[in-house]
Amino acid sequence: MKETAQQILxxxxxxxxxxxxxxxxxxxxxxxxxxxxxxxxxxxPSKRELGEVLVKRYRTxxxxxxxGIELSESSPSKRLQKFVALYRDGLSDRQMCLCGMLSxxxxxxxxxxxxxVRAFLSEVQAWLKDVLAAGEAVGCLQPRISPxxxxxxxxxxxxxxQLIAHAAQDSxxxxxxxxxxxxxxxxxxx
Amino acid sequence: MKETAQQILxxxxxxxxxxxxxxxxxxxxxxxxxxxxxxxxxxxPSKRELGEVLVKRYRTxxxxxxxGIELSESSPSKRLQKFVALYRDGLSDRQMCLCGMLSxxxxxxxxxxxxxVRAFLSEVQAWLKDVLAAGEAVGCLQPRISPxxxxxxxxxxxxxxQLIAHAAQDSxxxxxxxxxxxxxxxxxxx
DNA sequence: GTCTATACGAGGATAGAC
DNA sequence: GTCTATCCTCGTATAGAC
Numbered sequence: 001m002k003e004t005a006q007q008i009l010x011x012x013x014x015x016x017x018x019x020x021x022x023x024x025x026x027x028x029x030x031x032x033x034x035x036x037x038x039x040x041x042x043x044x045p046s047k048r049e050l051g052e053v054l055v056k057r058y059r060t061x062x063x064x065x066x067x068g069i070e071l072s073e074s075s076p077s078k079r080l081q082k083f084v085a086l087y088r089d090g091l092s093d094r095q096m097c098l099c100g101m102l103s104x105x106x107x108x109x110x111x112x113x114x115x116x117v118r119a120f121l122s123e124v125q126a127w128l129k130d131v132l133a134a135g136e137a138v139g140c141l142q143p144r145i146s147p148x149x150x151x152x153x154x155x156x157x158x159x160x161x162q163l164i165a166h167a168a169q170d171s172x173x174x175x176x177x178x179x180x181x182x183x184x185x186x187x188x189x190x
Numbered sequence: 191m192k193e194t195a196q197q198i199l200x201x202x203x204x205x206x207x208x209x210x211x212x213x214x215x216x217x218x219x220x221x222x223x224x225x226x227x228x229x230x231x232x233x234x235p236s237k238r239e240l241g242e243v244l245v246k247r248y249r250t251x252x253x254x255x256x257x258g259i260e261l262s263e264s265s266p267s268k269r270l271q272k273f274v275a276l277y278r279d280g281l282s283d284r285q286m287c288l289c290g291m292l293s294x295x296x297x298x299x300x301x302x303x304x305x306x307v308r309a310f311l312s313e314v315q316a317w318l319k320d321v322l323a324a325g326e327a328v329g330c331l332q333p334r335i336s337p338x339x340x341x342x343x344x345x346x347x348x349x350x351x352q353l354i355a356h357a358a359q360d361s362x363x364x365x366x367x368x369x370x371x372x373x374x375x376x377x378x379x380x
Numbered sequence: 381g382t383c384t385a386t387a388c389g390a391g392g393a394t395a396g397a398c
Numbered sequence: 399g400t401c402t403a404t405c406c407t408c409g410t411a412t413a414g415a416c
Binding site: 164 | 293298307335367371
């Protein structure tokens with residue numbers, strides 16, 4: 001994809017992760033770029049199309065980060081810690097996970113964007129399930145009822161931690177407090 | 191407060207819990223009421239004032255529900271289960287906790303509303319902390335590092351479960367799946 | 381590809397009649 | 399208290415020049 005389109009997506013992503021989909025506007029984006037409103041529309045003919053491409057790109061990037069964790073860490077509990085660390089990114093700029101934010105906005109999203117958000121959540125949950133299953137097998141993670149439901153709880157906890165942290169004055173402190181407790185309840189080797 | 195104002199707040203609450211603060215509008219509200227736009231403005235001169243009163247009322251109502259749980263249940267683990275059940279309310283109408291939704295929208299909220307949201311979260315967390323401490327003392331809840339951080343994790347988990355459920359096709363099933371796992375990890379007597 | 385100009389609708393808010 | 403009428407701003411989107 002072209003350079004300019006990527007820059008538009010970068011700015012849009014920051015804004016949506018910070019303020020949400022409804023409060024995000026092309027006008028705001030153009031102010032942060034050296035580019036007029038109409039030029040943005042040349043690259044993305046509508047808000048719907050931009051939203052679609054934005055979440056698709058986010059899914060891809062996030063998937064690559066998960067792959068990166070697998071490559072750099074063999075221990076399931078370490079992988080979990082790196083996963084959680086991923087969710088700390090952007091917090092200092094008052095940003096949530098794009099798809100966490102869009103989950104709140106789901107009712108006002110075009111269908112195509114809704115589907116992308118759900119796909120993202122499924123993918124992450126599936127990844128977590130595998131990590132948890134491996135961790136239980138190896139014995140470094142607390143065994144619970146089932147890796148699948150445990151994964152859904154874990155994802156909810158991390159997204160929820162981010163949501164609460166987003167509302168807090170000191171986001172990072174709030175996030176760390178919650179997440180340390182979470183890892184403590186999950187990891188045996190700590 | 192007057193009858194009409196309450197009805198306006200009722201409709202506004204449904205809409206905000208469903209779509210978020212930015213996507214909520216007086217115009218939408220008036221369509222669901224037998225009342226014109228200008229009449230809403232008679233009761234609430236601005237969106238900010240409506241937001242303020244809305245969250246204040248929500249705080250009060252929610253506080254009363256927590257009191258109700260204390261009165262009807264003496265067992266800490268039962269209180270926790272009733273608390274979680276509270277968060278199931280409205281899910282069928284695609285509604286989140288008002289303050290969970292507003293946490294996502296926090297960046298675009300007037301300062302006064304932001305403060306109300308934070309106050310709500312603190313209050314609920316404090317209530318949970320007491321329940322958890324009591325539960326550990328009695329021995330019906332899993333003892334963890336500290337009731338205070340455990341309470342923050344629990345709140346995050348429930349809000350996160352609601353966020354994920356909000357995005358899911360079948361909200362209630364998604365919520366139940368997550369929350370059952372959560373209670374299973376917390377309650378000893380189950 | 382990027383720009384100016386413009387159309388159009390939505391949403392917040394005010395003035396003043398009833 | 400509720401209404402109509404009106405204003406203003408913002409946001410999406412289009413047309414067409416450069």
